[in-house]
Amino acid sequence: MPATERFPASTALAAAPPRAGELGFREPPHNIEAEQALLGAILVNNDAFDRVSDFLQAQHFSEELHRRIYDVAAQLIRAGKLATPITLKTFLGEHDLGGVTIAQYLARLAAEATTIINAADYGRTIHDLAVRRDLIVIGEDIVNGAYDAPIAASPRDQIEEAERKLYSVAETGRYEGGFHRFSDALATAVDMAAKAWERDGRLSGLATGMSDLDKMLGGLQASDLVIIAGRPAMGKSALATNIAFNIARAYEFEARPDGTQATVNGGVVGFFSLEMSAEQLATRIVSEQAGVPSYKIRRGDISEPEFHRVAQAAREMQTIPFYIDQTGGISIAQLAARARRLKRQRGLDLLVVDYIQLLSASRTRSDNRVQELTEITTGLKALAKELNVPILALSQLSRQVEARDDKRPLLSDLRESGSIEQDADVVMFIFREEYYLKNKQPHEGTEEFLEWQSKMEQVHGKAEIIIGKQRHGPTGTVELAFEAEVTRFANLAREEDLPARI
Numbered sequence: 001m002p003a004t005e006r007f008p009a010s011t012a013l014a015a016a017p018p019r020a021g022e023l024g025f026r027e028p029p030h031n032i033e034a035e036q037a038l039l040g041a042i043l044v045n046n047d048a049f050d051r052v053s054d055f056l057q058a059q060h061f062s063e064e065l066h067r068r069i070y071d072v073a074a075q076l077i078r079a080g081k082l083a084t085p086i087t088l089k090t091f092l093g094e095h096d097l098g099g100v101t102i103a104q105y106l107a108r109l110a111a112e113a114t115t116i117i118n119a120a121d122y123g124r125t126i127h128d129l130a131v132r133r134d135l136i137v138i139g140e141d142i143v144n145g146a147y148d149a150p151i152a153a154s155p156r157d158q159i160e161e162a163e164r165k166l167y168s169v170a171e172t173g174r175y176e177g178g179f180h181r182f183s184d185a186l187a188t189a190v191d192m193a194a195k196a197w198e199r200d201g202r203l204s205g206l207a208t209g210m211s212d213l214d215k216m217l218g219g220l221q222a223s224d225l226v227i228i229a230g231r232p233a234m235g236k237s238a239l240a241t242n243i244a245f246n247i248a249r250a251y252e253f254e255a256r257p258d259g260t261q262a263t264v265n266g267g268v269v270g271f272f273s274l275e276m277s278a279e280q281l282a283t284r285i286v287s288e289q290a291g292v293p294s295y296k297i298r299r300g301d302i303s304e305p306e307f308h309r310v311a312q313a314a315r316e317m318q319t320i321p322f323y324i325d326q327t328g329g330i331s332i333a334q335l336a337a338r339a340r341r342l343k344r345q346r347g348l349d350l351l352v353v354d355y356i357q358l359l360s361a362s363r364t365r366s367d368n369r370v371q372e373l374t375e376i377t378t379g380l381k382a383l384a385k386e387l388n389v390p391i392l393a394l395s396q397l398s399r400q401v402e403a404r405d406d407k408r409p410l411l412s413d414l415r416e417s418g419s420i421e422q423d424a425d426v427v428m429f430i431f432r433e434e435y436y437l438k439n440k441q442p443h444e445g446t447e448e449f450l451e452w453q454s455k456m457e458q459v460h461g462k463a464e465i466i467i468g469k470q471r472h473g474p475t476g477t478v479e480l481a482f483e484a485e486v487t488r489f490a491n492l493a494r495e496e497d498l499p500a501r502i
Contacts, residue, residue, distance in 0.1 A: 029132045030062035031125055038122040039069050040113030043085055043106065048116035049077050052123030060130035068092060069106070085110050134169045138162065163337040206267055206350055206390060209246025211491050212478045216467060217426065220247075220350065220390035224471075225381045225423055227356075229395040229414055230430035231402070235463060236394045237276065237354055238284070238487035239430060243392065244269045244352050245285050248322040251349075267349025267389075268321040270342045272335060274358035278326040282317075288488040289313035321346065331360045332379040339383060348389055353380065355394035356420070374419035381423045395420055397429075407436055411468045427469040432482060433459045463489065 041048040058071040072091045073083040081087065085106035092102050100108075142162050149158065205219025220226060220243075230236045250266030273281050287294035290309040296302050297310060323346065325338060335353070342348050353359070361372040384391040397413045409429035414420045421427065437456055442448040463482040467475045481492045 028062070028136055029129045031129055032063065034122045034125045035061050035063060035066045036109055037113065038119055038126065039066060039073075040109040040111075041116045041119045041122070042070075042073055043083060043088070043110040044113045045116045046073075046077050046083050048119035049073065049083070051116070051120045056123045056127055060127050062129070062133070065092075065097075065105075069109075131169055135166075138165050138169070141165075160334050160337050163341070164333045206247050207250065208243045209250070210243075210478075210480060210489065213465060213480065216473065216476060216478050217470070218473060220392065221425070221472065222388050222390060223385045224390045224425040225377070225384050226390055226392045226426040226428070227395050227414075227420055227424040228392065228428050228430065229397050229409065229420075231397050231407075231409070233435060234430040234432055235482060235487065235489065236430055238288075238482075239465075239489050240352050240354055240392055240394055241271075241281065241284055241487070242288065242489045244271055244350060245288070245320070245322065247350050248320040249316075251321050263347070263349050268347040269323065269350045269352065270339060270348055271322065271324045271352045271354070272330075272338075273324055273326050273354050274328050274330070275354055276326070278324045281324055281326075284487055285317065286310055286313050287486045289317065291486055293485040294487065329358065329360060332376045335359065336379060336383050339387060343387055343389075348387060351384075351387070351389055351391045353391065353393040355396065356380075357396050370419070377419040377423040381425075407431070407433075408464070408466060409468070421469065424469060425471045426467065429466040429468055431464045431466060432462070433464075434462065462492065 038048070038052070053074065056070075058067040058074070061067045061070055069088065069092065072088055076083040076087060085103065088106055089103045092106075094102065097105055142158070145153075145158050146155075149155075205217070205221040205224075207214050207219050208217070228236050228240055247267050248269040251263070251268065252265040254264050271281065276284075283294050283297055286292075287297055290306070290313040292302055292306045292310055296306070302310065323342060327334075330338075339348065339351055356373070356376060359376050361375040380391050380393055395414060397409055401407050401409055401413050408431050411421050411427060413429075414427070434456065437452065437459060440452065442452055461481055461483065463480045465478040465480055467478070469475065479492045481490045482488070483490070
């Protein structure tokens, strides 16, 4: 029976698409025959649904009736029931199909169905055409928005919204996912171990530049969400800045045959500075590298040798791949769009966010900050996996730390801790006992003062990095040296590493 006789020509479902210019407009891309073939295959053998269900959704069908048929069939199959023309017709109601009842239409779909072998190919065709239709809608929205933009709207906002929609289309219904052979995953793991063995420091991830911390973490691992948390003045931003700069400074690459660059050591760093301006961040890094306090640099109160050190540090920093976004109050969707753009244009090996609580959710703001933060941390973890880079995100701690005698932070001290603790792969706390002891100085000449002085000597210039959670390794404490004047963390010199005393 010819295809035109299978379904009445008077129905929209079987109508041939008009030729270009025949009706004065272009039809959105669609393939009614592929939709009918796939639905028929599913009605004949429900196993065909399993071949497309992980990427194909009802809204991907161009015809409303086909969407309804696929949706009802999906609900029946997932409930463990049989989806056939007989079981479906009671859920579909009445439809005007040009003299054909819904029961007859379902029966014809099943009667004309071919084998389920091609079901996945039909599903991909339907999905790809739906994506093209979404692209057309986005393109129209961009054009209409540009013509009729509100006075308060900026072109940059429109660009970021367009990027968000495009990536949303790209990420929805991807069909390259699903199960992978264990042998493939094993080969990747062995390859990663081999590269770690060959690399200086025997690290599988990005080296932070602090050997004791690297030993505990194995470096910063790709696709990990790493949280650095601490109370104000503990040095969260300083540690993140130190790590980011160390990685950017160590950047080395090799050219691939296709002209792209592959990172060999270190990496390209993107830094979202939501609290500090780019100039303040640059001053911090120059201060750290030159060994000159940042307040002296800002005041211009530096000697000639210090000025030369600052100039030398600035010259060395000119060539490093360190990119700063100082926009405050951006949403997680905007952050993701800008990170994707940076990776596409410049490359990206580490992303730093300073700090989580200054981000906003992409949905409408609500009074429930916990839900908003859940969206933010979930989005950061998903972005880390998507870009395959570690994300180093800073977080505040609640004030309950200050009420305890032992002020070392715990996982429960994370502000709105549920989502941060759950989504993070690594949680590190910064604790400097020197900060708290300094505020408890007793009167000089007393016995308490001598005890206080002795304790201060023990903890002076030291910081504890407490690893409270780590999916891939142990938890514990790493001691680092901290120079407060230049906000610099470094390896702590140990007694056994020092030259022998005479």
